[in-house]
Every structure is written in C-alpha cells, then in structure tokens.
Amino acid sequence: MSEGTSGLPSRPQVDVAALIDQSRLGAFQIGMLLMCGLCLIMDGFDVQAMGYVAPALLAEWGIPRATLGPVFGAGLFGMLIGSLVLSVVADRFGRRPVLIGATLFFAACMLVTPQAGTVGELTALRFITGLGLGGIMPNAMALAGEFSPRRVRVTVMMLISCGFTVGAVLGGLVSVALIASFGWRAVFYFGGAVPLILAVLMIFLLPESLQLMVLRRKNLAQVHRWLLQIDPSVPLTSETELVVHEPAKGGAPMVELFREGRAGVTVLLWIINFMNLINLYFLSNWLPTIVNAAGYSQSTAVLAGTALQVGGTIGTLGMGWIIDRIGFRRVLIPSFLLAALTIALIGQPGIGIALLFVAITITGVCIVGGQPAVNALAASSYPTSLRATGIGWSLGIGRFGSILGPVIGGALIGLHWPNSSLFIAAAVPALISSLMMVGMGVWKAAGVPARKVSPDANVAIH
Numbered sequence: 360m361s362e363g364t365s366g367l368p369s370r371p372q373v374d375v376a377a378l379i380d381q382s383r384l385g386a387f388q389i390g391m392l393l394m395c396g397l398c399l400i401m402d403g404f405d406v407q408a409m410g411y412v413a414p415a416l417l418a419e420w421g422i423p424r425a426t427l428g429p430v431f432g433a434g435l436f437g438m439l440i441g442s443l444v445l446s447v448v449a450d451r452f453g454r455r456p457v458l459i460g461a462t463l464f465f466a467a468c469m470l471v472t473p474q475a476g477t478v479g480e481l482t483a484l485r486f487i488t489g490l491g492l493g494g495i496m497p498n499a500m501a502l503a504g505e506f507s508p509r510r511v512r513v514t515v516m517m518l519i520s521c522g523f524t525v526g527a528v529l530g531g532l533v534s535v536a537l538i539a540s541f542g543w544r545a546v547f548y549f550g551g552a553v554p555l556i557l558a559v560l561m562i563f564l565l566p567e568s569l570q571l572m573v574l575r576r577k578n579l580a581q582v583h584r585w586l587l588q589i590d591p592s593v594p595l596t597s598e599t600e601l602v603v604h605e606p607a608k609g610g611a612p613m614v615e616l617f618r619e620g621r622a623g624v625t626v627l628l629w630i631i632n633f634m635n636l637i638n639l640y641f642l643s644n645w646l647p648t649i650v651n652a653a654g655y656s657q658s659t660a661v662l663a664g665t666a667l668q669v670g671g672t673i674g675t676l677g678m679g680w681i682i683d684r685i686g687f688r689r690v691l692i693p694s695f696l697l698a699a700l701t702i703a704l705i706g707q708p709g710i711g712i713a714l715l716f717v718a719i720t721i722t723g724v725c726i727v728g729g730q731p732a733v734n735a736l737a738a739s740s741y742p743t744s745l746r747a748t749g750i751g752w753s754l755g756i757g758r759f760g761s762i763l764g765p766v767i768g769g770a771l772i773g774l775h776w777p778n779s780s781l782f783i784a785a786a787v788p789a790l791i792s793s794l795m796m797v798g799m800g801v802w803k804a805a806g807v808p809a810r811k812v813s814p815d816a817n818v819a820i821h
Contacts, residue, residue, distance in 0.1 A: 371594065371596070371598060371599050371600065372599070372600045372601075372602050373586070373593060373594075373595065373599055373600070373601055373602070374602050374603070375569050375570055375573050375582070375586070375601055375602065375603050376570060376603055378586060378589065378590060378593060379505075379506065379507070379508060379569070379589065380508050380509040380510070381508070381590075382508055382589050382590050383508070384507070384508065384511070384515075385588075385589060387566075387585070387588040387589055388506045388507070388589060390564065391502065391506055391564075391565065391566055392503055392506065392507075392515065392519060394557070394560070394561055394564060394565055395458075395499040395500075395502055395503050395519050395522075396499075396518075396519050396522040397522070397557050398458065398462055398495050398499050398522070398554070398557065398561075399495060399496065399499050399519060399520065399521075399522030399523045399526065400522040400523070400525050400526035400529065401462075401526055401550065401553055401554040401557065402465075402492055402495040402496065402499075402522075402523055402526060403522065403523035403524060403525065403526025403527040403529075403530065403668075404526035404527065404529055404530040404533075404550050404553075405465060405469055405488070405492060405526075405530075405550045405551075405554070406434070406438070406492055406523075406526075406527070406643075407526075407527040407530045407531070407643055407664070407668070408469075408530055408534070408546050408547060408550050409427075409430060409431060409434060409485060409644065410431070410643050410644040410645070410646075410647055410648075410664060411530055411531055411534035411538075411546065411647065411661055411664060412534065412538065412543035412546050412547075413427055413644075413647065413648050414647060414648055414651045414657045414660055414661070415538050415542070415543040415657065416543050417648070418657075419542075419543070420478075422478065423773075424648055424652065424769070424772060425769045425770070425772050425773035426478055427478075427644075427648075427769065428765055428766050428768065428769020428770065428772075428773075429478075429482055429766065429769075430478060430481050430482050430485055431485075431640070431644040431645075431765035431766070431769070432762045432763075432765055432766040433482040433483070433485045433486040433489070434485035434486060434488060434489040434492075435489060435640060435758055435761040435762040435765065436486060436489065436758070436762050437485065437486040437487060437488060437489020437490045437492070437493065438489040438490075438492050438493035438758050438761070439489075439493065439755050439758030439759060439761070439762065440489075440490060440493060440755075441461070441489060441490040441491060441492060441493020441494045442493040442494070442496070442497060442751045442752070442754045442755035442758060443493075443751060443752060443755035444493075445457050445461060445493060445494030445497070445498070445751065446494070446497040446498070446747045446748050446750060446751020446752065446754075446755070447613065447747075447748050447751065449494070449497065449498050449501070449747040449748075449751075450571075450744060450745065450746070450747045450748045453567050453568065453571060453572075453577075454498040454501055454502050454567060454568050454571065454747060455502075455561075455565055455566065455567040455568075457494055457498050458494070458495065458498040458499060458502070458561065458565065459558055459561045459562055459565065460494075461491045461492070461493075461494030461495055461498075462491070462495065462554050462557060462558040462561065463491075463554075463555070463558040464490070464491035465488050465490075465491030465492050465495075465554065466491075466551045466552075466553075466554040466555040466558060467551065467555070468484060468487050468488035468491060468551070469488060469547050469548075469550045469551030469554070470547070470548060470551035470552070470555075471484060471551075472484045472485070472488065472547040472551075473544035473547045473548060493751075493754075493755070493758070494751075496520070496523065496734065496750070496751075496754055497747045497748075497750040497751035497754060498747055499519060499522075500516055500519065500520060500734055500735075500738050500750050501568065501738065501746045501747040501750060502568060503515055503516050503519040503520075504516050504738045504739075504746065505568045505569065505570055505571070505743065505746070506566075506568075506569075506589075512739070513679070513682065513683060513735050513739060514679050514680070514683055516731075516734070516735045516738055516739075517675055517678065517679035517682070517731045517732060517734075517735045518675075518676075518679060520675065520730075520731035520734050520735065521672060521675040521676060521679075521731055523730075523731070524668050524671040524672045524675055524727055524728070524731070525668075525672055527643065527668040527671070527727075528665055528668040528669055528671075528672055530546075530550075530668075531661050531662065531664050531665030531668060532665060533546070533549060534546050534661060535658055535661050535662070537549060538657075538661075539658075566585050567581075568743070569582050569585060569586065570603045570743040571743055571744070573601045573602070573603045574603050574743060574744055579601060582601060583595050583599075583601075586601075603743065613748060613752060615744075615745050615748075616741070616745065616748065616749055616752060621740070621741070623802040624740050624799070624802065625740075625749070625752075625753075627795050627798050627799050627802065628733070628736065628737050628740065628753045629752070629753055629756040629757070630791070630795045631733055631757075631792050631795045631796065632733055632737075632753050632754060632756060632757025632760070633756055633757050633759060633760035634760060634788035634789070634791045634792040634795070635695075635726060635729060635730055635733060635757070635760070635788070635789075635792050636730070636757040636758065636760040636761040636764065637760035637761065637763055637764040637785075637788045638698070638702065638726050638764065638785055638788050638789055639726050639727055639730055639761065639764070640760075640761040640762075640764040640765055641764035641765055641767070641768045641785055642667055642702075642722065642726065642764075642785070643664065643667065643668075643727075644764075644765040644768070645765060645768045645769070645772070646660075646663055646664050646667060646719070647660040647661050647663060647664040648660065649772075649778065649781075650663040650664075650715075653778070655712075659712075663715070663716065663719055666716050666719045666720050666723065667719050667720070667722060667723040667727060668723060668727060669720060669723060670719065670720035670721060670722065670723020670724040670725075670727060670728065671723040671724065671726070671727025671728045671730075672727075672728070673720075673723075673724055673728065674694070674723065674724035674725060674727060674728015674729065675727075675728045675731045675732075677724075677728070678690055678694070678728055678729070678731075678732050679731075679732075679735075682732060682735075687732060687736050687796070687799075688796050688797075688799055688800050690732065691729055691732060691733075691792075691793075691796045692793050692796045692797060693793075694724070694725040694728075694729050695725060695726075695729065695789045695790070695792040695793035695796065696789070696790070696793050697721065697725050698721075698722055698725035698726050698729070698786075698789040699786040699787075699789040699790045699793070700786070701718045701719075701721045701722045701725070702718075702722055702726075702782055702785050702786040702789060703782055703783050703785075703786040704718040704782075705718050705719060705722065705778075705782050706777075706778035706779045706780070706781055706782025706783065706785075707778075707779055707782075708777075708778070708779060725789070726789065729792075733753075734750060734753075734754070737749055737750045737753040737754075738750050760788070768781070768785075771784070
C-alpha cells in the first residue's frame with residue numbers, strides 16, 4: 360500500500376476496464392452476452408416480421424402492394440425516434456433499465472398488432488412498436504463491448520450484432536411455417552411472446568454497465584459483486600476504490616459526439632448508416648413482395664427474403680474475423696462495391712432462379728453483413744459515457760434512410776418502374792457507402808489523433 364502526499368496510506372484501487380480486459384470470457388459474461396444476443400434475435404425477427412407477412416396480408420385484405428409502403432416506413436420511423444431518445448436516456452440512467460423496458464414494450468405491442476383491421480391501425484401499431492425496437496441495438500451493443508476483454512471486443516460485438524440478422528433469418532423460416540398453418544397473425548403472436556419471457560429473465564439476470572456505474576458513482580457494492588463474478592481473485596474490500604480512466608461527461612451527450620476530434624468520424628458514420636440502411640430495409644421489406652409479383656410462389660418469395668438474411672449472417676461472421684486482422688476500411692470498401700453490382704443484377708430481366716438467389720445471398724453478405732461492422736465501428740469510436748448515444752444516434756440518423764428505402768420503393772413500384780430500373784437505383788447508395796469509407800481513411804490520414812476518437816478503440820479504421 361502506497362502513501363499519498365499527505366503521508367497517509369492511499370486507498371487501494373481497481374481499474375474496472377483493465378480488470379475486464381485482463382479477464383477471460385467466463386460464465387457471467389457469456390450469460391450476459393447471451394441475453395443481449397437473444398434480445399437482438401427477437402429485435403431482428405420483429406423488425407422483419409412485416410416484410411414476411413406482407414404477401415399473405417395483401418392476399419387476405421385485397422389491397423395493392425404500394426399501400427404497405429407507409430406501414431413499413433412507420434415502424435422504421437418509430438425505431439428512429441427510439442434510437443435517438445433511448446440511447447441518450449441509457450447513457451444517463453443506465454443500459455439495463457432501458458434494455459429491459461424497451462423489450463417489454465415492443466413485446467406488448469407485437470401481441471396487440473394482430474388485432475389491426477385496417478392499414479391505418481397497422482401503421483399506427485408499427486410506429487409504436489418501433490419506439491421500443493429502437494432502444495435494443497444501441498444498448499445491447501454497448502453492454503457487449505463493455506463486458507468484453509479488449510483483445511476480442513470487436514469480434515464479440517459483431518457476433519452479438521449478428522443476432523439481429525439471425526433473428527431475421529429465423530423470422531423467414533418460422534413465418535413460412537406459421538403462416539401456412541395458422542395465418543399471418545401467428546407471426547406477431549410468436550414475436551411478442553418470446554421477448555416477453557426474455558424481459559422477465561433479464562429483470563433477474565442482466566447486469567448494468569460496470570464502467571457506467573463507476574463513472575456515475577452508483578451502487579458500488581453491486582459493482583463489487585459483479586466484478587467478483589468476472590474475476591474471483593480480485594482483491595476487493597470496503598476500502599477499495601473503483602476507477603475508470605475516463606471523464607464523466609455532463610451536459611448534452613449528443614453535442615459531445617462532435618467534440619475532442621470526434622466530429623469527422625461522427626458525420627461519416629451517420630452517412631454510411633443512412634446509405635446502407637436505405638438498401639437494407641428496401642430489400643428486407645420489398646424483396647419478398649417483388650419476387651412474389653414476378654411470378655414465384657409465396658413460399659419462394661419468403662425464402663428469397665430469407666436468403667438475404669442468410670447472406671447477412673455469413674457476412675457478419677466472416678467480416679468480424681477479417682476486420683480483426685486488416686481493419687474496417689479494407690473490408691467494407693470492396694464489400695459495398697460488390698453489393699452495388701449484385702443489387703443491380705437482382706432486377707435484370709430473364710435472370711434464372713439459381714442466379715437470383717446467388718445475387719441475393721451475396722447482397723446479404725455485403726449489405727446486411729456490413730451493418731454489424733458499421734455498428735461495431737460506432738461502438739469502438741466513443742468512450743463509455745457516450746457509447747450508447749454514439750451508437751444510437753448513428754443508427755438513428757441511419758433510420759432516416761431505413762424509412763426512405765421502403766417508402767421510396769413503394770412509390771416507385773406504384774409508378775410501375777420496371778425491376779431493372781428499380782434495382783439499379785438501389786445500387787447507388789452502396790456506391791456512396793463505399794466512398795464514405797474512403798473518406799474515413801482520408802479523415803484518418805489528415806492527422807486526427809485516434810486517441811481523441813476513442814480511448815479504448817482497439818481496431819484500426821485502415
């Protein structure tokens with residue numbers, strides 16, 4: 360024990376972030392990561408549910424395809440607001456209460472959705488559901504990063520983020536079975552019951568961010584107990600001082616995203632999210648309906664949407680491993696360029712079904728699989744006190760694109776655009792995303808110190 364300048368013994372200290380970095384991923388962290396992953400699985404399932412039930416709903420209600428454009432957009436607009444608001448709330452009051460509350464909220468909304476009898480009611484319910492769904496990704500990703508050792512942090516975040524895509528894949532497979540046996544309403548009942556059970560489990564099992572609790576000086580006795588579950592050998596007593604080597608931010612968290620050298624990466628992340636989510640949600644929402652209208656069966660149409668998400672799962676798993684070794688930019692620039700080519704190919708007349716599914720799967724690898732990489736980049740770019748806000752606002756701004764994608768797609772379909780023109784237009788945002796990733800390299804080369812972007816980022820942008 361050392362002595363301070365006053366001659367009195369100084370209190371022993373434990374650096375919380377360093378302790379987590381030096382630990383292995385034990386049962387306590389794996390359990391927490393599993394719950395975050397399950398949240399994202401149901402998030403992905405419920406976000407994509409409307410796209411999967413659309414062909415059956417259109418057939419039952421006898422309405423034109425373009426009518427569902429506002430329904431798709433309403434859910435995504437709700438997610439936009441949820442991402443912006445709930446991420447800031449989480450950085451102020453904690454990830455845990457926001458994640459549990461958001462899960463309970465969207466579960467209840469999903470259970471009510473089958474009662475909708477008009478397009479207006481369905482639009483309102485999807486907007487309200489989106490408010491809860493928007494709070495899931497920022498907080499699950501922030502918790503995953505904060506409980507993971509530095510050496511595997513980005514890999515873990517991408518694996519957890521992959522839960523969203525896995526949920527979308529399961530959504531397609533489960534929807535095929537449920538719609539065939541019980542009708543489209545069963546998809547929403549399933550999508551509400553599972554997260555309701557998960558939220559109850561999280562009330563008893565989900566921990567709060569340890570770094571955030573120390574920064575806020577809240578319930579430090581509980582932090583002691585959780586740290587001992589991570590590393591039972593750590594010497595903790597009532598005299599131990601817990602430290603996190605970051606300043607506790609005050610004021611408006613959103614403004615802090617533009618301070619201390621963070622403005623460049625913030626703006627570029629927002630543009631990349633905007634462009635990629637235009638494509639992701641246009642394809643996720645409209646692809647089954649477009650394939651169905653092209654003459655294929657409802658089951659084939661749903662499987663086309665599922666192929667997009669299968670590609671996304673493959674892309675997420677593969678990209679995480681590669682990014683850990685060569686960096687984000689060297690992976691995402693060629694991925695977005697390849698996506699532009701395969702998106703344009705999807706709409707070409709006379710394309711065979713085998714080539715169609717190959718093009719859809721590759722598009723999923725690059726666009727759907729690229730989104731978790733962008734989320735991981737955002738999580739790595741901000742300190743603890745801004746992490747949920749950084750991820751949430753990056754996703755929130757991106758949600759404007761996710762709204763425009765389905766709505767513009769519906770409008771162009773209503774104008775009877777041929778599929779070839781529709782998908783060539785959809786290739787443009789992927790090209791822009793690639794250019795913005797080039798911009799990340801230019802911004803980095805301009806000499807902005809990496810430490811100003813994130814004190815704990817561990818993966819290079821190059």
